[in-house]
Amino acid sequence: xxxxxxxxxxxxxxxxxxxxxxxxxxxxxxxxxxxxxxxxxxxxxxxxxxxxxxxxxxxxxxxxxxxxxxxxxxxxxxxxxxx
Numbered sequence: 896x897x898x899x900x901x902x903x904x905x906x907x908x909x910x911x912x913x914x915x916x917x918x919x920x921x922x923x924x925x926x927x928x929x930x931x932x933x934x935x936x937x938x939x940x941x942x943x944x945x946x947x948x949x950x951x952x953x954x955x956x957x958x959x960x961x962x963x964x965x966x967x968x969x970x971x972x973x974x975x976x977x978x
């Protein structure tokens with residue numbers, strides 16, 4: 896799905912390293928959720944059950960470190976944890 900909301904980014908070339916390399920994708924996800932750029936997250940939980948979280952937000956520790964991604968979901972036993 897392409898968006899016309901923002902201009903095309905010429906640095907995106909499809910290289911696998913741009914998708915998810917190391918912890919960088921988690922930091923990117925946290926930053927995008929914090930900025931309000933992500934409406935929902937879908938994926939398997941630790942039990943392999945499909946989870947769909949709407950309006951995700953970041954729960955932080957007292958030190959400000961991201962700890963969990965929480966949001967509204969249907970038929971979900973818990974939140975997606977960053978630990």
